[in-house]
Amino acid sequence: MGNRLGILGIVTLAILLLAILPNVLDPFRLNLVSKYLVFAVVGVGIVLLWGYGGILSLGQGIFFGLGGYLMAMFLKLEASAPELPDFMVWSSTETLPWWWEPYHSLTFTLISIVVLPSALAFVLSYAVFRKRVSGVYFAIITLALALTMTVLLVGQQGYTGGANGITDFKTLAGMSIISDDGKRVLYFVQVLMLFAVMGMAIAIVKSRVGKILIAIRDREDRVRFSGYDTALFKAFAFTVGALFASIGGALYSMQVGLITPTLVGAVASIELVIYVAVGGRMSIIGAVYGALLVGWAKSMISENFPTMWLFFIGGLFIVITMFLPSGLAGLFARLGNKSADGAQRSSGGKEGAR
């Protein structure tokens, strides 16, 4: 992706999200955009992890779910105070479990949303990468973990709300999150978080770490023999991906007002990867547009042809991998290059090597 094209994409996005959409969409549609942007936040992490580091994770739902559930615990406690959360009462859990207690505090909740999933991701992935497990095998491990996580959440009904998840939130630190005004505020919080995450990702990609990740993706051996602990760099990318997914999950709980095990599982995780594939896995800004477009398509199709969504997303994935391996961003870069003739194609070297 050319630099000019990237800046143009970001400026367009800012105008679209800050000036146009909030003024033309009704509160219901605006809230849907917030939801799409949640997936954009997760997608930016996947670009870093998959596009740059070459590490395919089919378990981003785990970290999305962790962030979502941690946030939901706080929101649920605030909504049901001073009583026990309703689902605990229904499952005859009589006292609040000790590990729910700290989630009365918003500060603690926010810190744990940042720290817990990141720490888990780092420890887990560093151990796996040190053993030189990578590629398809790593993807299968993450997939298995996502499945395990779903089973765990469904099974522990008294603590997690089981298959229904945690729902029925009312306020966030006193501010209503179900009123139209509250949702409007949350929309701007969402846009702000998206730009913060994009800023972080761009800084990482532009730093030496970004180049080392590309180098590891293409020739991990060579990087080792340049004196780098490649497992550490891959674990770093995985950790940042997990952090972004967790932030996304926490925002989802706020925006949508619920979190359920289906959002944690394998299907949800794979859908996240498809969002990024559509936008372009090497492009941070592309992933954001991909999430917006696919999210919007999902709403439209689910509203009009409720049974068709899965067929559509499956077909889309096949078409993208076959005809547009660098996604929409690749398409735009190609169109841009046709006019600015002779410019180097972003993936020229790579295609030459295949």
Add this chain to the structure above:
Amino acid sequence: MSAIILSVKELTVSFDGFKAVDGLSLVVERNELRCVIGPNGAGKTTLLDMVCGKTKPTQGVITFKDLELTRMSEYKITRAGVGRKFQNPSVYEDLTVLENLEISYPKQRGVVGSLFFRRTAELRLRIDEVADQVYLRDYLDNKAGLLSHGQKQWLEIGMLLMQDPELLLLDEPVAGMSPREREQTAELLKRIAPGRCLMVIEHDMAFVKMIAHKVTVLHQGRLLAEGSMEEIQKDERVIDVYLGH
């Protein structure tokens, strides 16, 4: 300080019972440009793989200066001052020549250090200097994937030079090069040898003649002969198994 940089003692590695290298011992000194020759399957590449940590030996000791390498991980061996060039040029094709050299610069190789890494004037100078040495000064902004085969070989040697290693292990550095490029490579290797120690695997005997101080001949994982080029060329056993055909 002793002049011995690398010492290999009774080195053996077996893959499923097949001994690729079998009880091999040798010593390489500072300033030396050593060539390793031998027929296919003699264990040349495996020997380099063990020195740089890619393959772990079954038995034996590898000492680099006073470090025992056999239990160290690859990146630590590299940091200690051993550089490895692979048989197929391995460069980062999606990065520019400049970025390829920059990544190989041996400072701030942790994650945090890399996040805050800045290209200093001093580093830029060093990159230019190395690029000059490996004949790639005019290609710094090209994607490495677009270089010719020979240029990729040079780039990989340049990447090693950025690390400023004391021991360079080069696996067939002139494979796929034109005669002119071979000469340039010979000059390059002779120029960088002083102060370091080079071990070069090569099949091209004319090239070996151009550069070698001393030649080691391997056969079926064992040391067959060792000496100057003339001695080797006269050696009956070497003619039998290798030079004769």
